[in-house]
Amino acid sequence: MSTRRATATVGRRESGQPPAPAVNPLPVSLRTLGWILAIGGAIGATAAFVLIVEKIELLQDASYVPSCSINPILSCGSVMSTDQAAVFGFPNPLLGAAGFPIVATIGVALLAGATLPRWFWLGLHAGTLFGVGLVHWLIFQSLYRIGALCPYCMIVWVVTIAVFWYVTLHNLTSGYLPIPVRARRAVAALAKLHTAVLTAWFLIIVALTGEAFWTYWRTLP
Amino acid sequence: MSGKIGATARKSTKKSSRGRTNSARGLTEPRWNSNVLFTVGLVVLAAVMIGGLIAISKLGGDDPAPAGSTAANEALVRSDSHKLSTAADGKVTVVEFLDFECESCGAAYPGVEKLRAEYKDKITYVVRYFPIQSHPNAMNAARAAEAAAKQGKFEAMYVKLFDNQTTWGHKQEAQTKAFEGYAREIGLDLGKFRADVADASTEQRITKDSDDGQTVGVQGTPTFFINGERFTDDATYEGLKAAVDAALAK
Numbered sequence: 412m413s414t415r416r417a418t419a420t421v422g423r424r425e426s427g428q429p430p431a432p433a434v435n436p437l438p439v440s441l442r443t444l445g446w447i448l449a450i451g452g453a454i455g456a457t458a459a460f461v462l463i464v465e466k467i468e469l470l471q472d473a474s475y476v477p478s479c480s481i482n483p484i485l486s487c488g489s490v491m492s493t494d495q496a497a498v499f500g501f502p503n504p505l506l507g508a509a510g511f512p513i514v515a516t517i518g519v520a521l522l523a524g525a526t527l528p529r530w531f532w533l534g535l536h537a538g539t540l541f542g543v544g545l546v547h548w549l550i551f552q553s554l555y556r557i558g559a560l561c562p563y564c565m566i567v568w569v570v571t572i573a574v575f576w577y578v579t580l581h582n583l584t585s586g587y588l589p590i591p592v593r594a595r596r597a598v599a600a601l602a603k604l605h606t607a608v609l610t611a612w613f614l615i616i617v618a619l620t621g622e623a624f625w626t627y628w629r630t631l632p
Numbered sequence: 633m634s635g636k637i638g639a640t641a642r643k644s645t646k647k648s649s650r651g652r653t654n655s656a657r658g659l660t661e662p663r664w665n666s667n668v669l670f671t672v673g674l675v676v677l678a679a680v681m682i683g684g685l686i687a688i689s690k691l692g693g694d695d696p697a698p699a700g701s702t703a704a705n706e707a708l709v710r711s712d713s714h715k716l717s718t719a720a721d722g723k724v725t726v727v728e729f730l731d732f733e734c735e736s737c738g739a740a741y742p743g744v745e746k747l748r749a750e751y752k753d754k755i756t757y758v759v760r761y762f763p764i765q766s767h768p769n770a771m772n773a774a775r776a777a778e779a780a781a782k783q784g785k786f787e788a789m790y791v792k793l794f795d796n797q798t799t800w801g802h803k804q805e806a807q808t809k810a811f812e813g814y815a816r817e818i819g820l821d822l823g824k825f826r827a828d829v830a831d832a833s834t835e836q837r838i839t840k841d842s843d844d845g846q847t848v849g850v851q852g853t854p855t856f857f858i859n860g861e862r863f864t865d866d867a868t869y870e871g872l873k874a875a876v877d878a879a880l881a882k
Binding site: 438482483484489493554555556557558559603604605606607610611614617618621623624625 | 665666667668670671673674675678682685734735736764765766767768802804851852853
């Protein structure tokens with residue numbers, strides 16, 4: 412399939428036609444993708460909501476110990492009170508509380524059988540790309556700058572990465588994102604090994620976390 | 633993940649791909665496809681690696697020595713350990729493993745100071761270094777304290793570091809300037825202080841302390857031991873006082 416033809420099919424899709432032949436098959440059905448977005452969005456929204464509530468408690472009473480502050484390493488309190496916890500000048504979970512419900516709603520719409528145009532998918536992709544970028548910056552900050560882990564934040568890391576990965580796969584395999592012919596085999600391979608890629612992604616973060624807090628883990632009873 | 637449910641769009645997608653017959657898919661597709669195999673493989677590999685690492689660290693003799701054993705008692709107080717006070721009768725010894733940058737240590741500090749003032753010559757108070765890796769200036773602060781100790785001013789630096797913890801703590805940049813400022817304020821020879829801070833033996837001395845901490849099973853800071861027994865209550869003045877009183881009464 413030439414790139415030109417791919418562009419043409421995209422145009423047709425925007426006019427409400429059913430999606431045309433794509434580059435590679437999406438490894439999961441649209442229905443499964445709908446579930447991933449719905450559940451991922453719901454979990455992310457819940458975590459963000461809890462973080463906001465904890466933040467409010469902390470503001471009301473500086474000596475308040477958040478429910479997720481278990482010890483010096485697993486501690487929301489010390490993470491929440493850093494500058495990094497308010498990158499844009501307001502607490503980060505406000506972004507999550509606004510963004511995750513959108514993800515969940517899109518998921519439910521897919522489950523209801525909605526056919527979404529290319530621009531919509533690209534918009535969702537842009538949103539999740541922003542989320543995944545922010546999350547990785549926060550992971551770096553948490554491991555190497557703050558030196559503490561916030562359990563609720565880690566839940567957000569997991570769902571953000573999963574949602575981003577499947578939206579990316581959808582947009583790559585549907586041809587919504589143009590990919591050069593040379594890259595198609597690589598994309599096909601990644602799509603085929605979709606859960607393996609996601610697992611590897613998580614395991615890398617687990618390994619980095621293990622390394623960063625090695626003294627802590629190994630002194631656990 | 634057969635991809636068949638309610639998506640006409642998906643069917644046409646599949647037909648065009650790699651010439652696979654759509655209708656046969658799902659039936660002929662092996663249950664254990666390469667994706668599942670790779671995923672399970674990765675998880676198993678990770679589990680084996682983590683298990684191996686744990687086994688190695690256990691075999692390496694890192695198991696905490698049981699409390700009260702000779703090994704544990706030796707590791708708790710070494711001849712070169714810093715003593716803030718010495719009991720006249722040598723009856724009660726309090727050992728604190730601390731990290732100058734840790735917030736809980738800073739929170740415990742006023743209580744410890746009150747206790748120390750009250751039990752001046754009744755208890756031996758030993759401070760051991762246990763800098764936590766993830767605190768950017770914990771090691772630097774310990775170096776500053778050790779360099780001060782080399783000029784006989786450990787206690788003065790210990791006080792300075794905790795009094796000013798919020799000023800220098802939790803900053804990414806090395807707080808050398810702040811520490812040199814404290815050194816000046818407590819009247820140290822700054823040239824010697826700088827040389828000692830940079831000296832490799834200083835760090836070795838600190839690492840020796842935290843190795844001892846791991847030997848006796850210190851998991852975080854602050855960790856207190858009262859006469860060789862780990863103190864598990866809240867590190868408040870009242871909590872520590874109760875434990876010290878109990879030890880004195882024995």
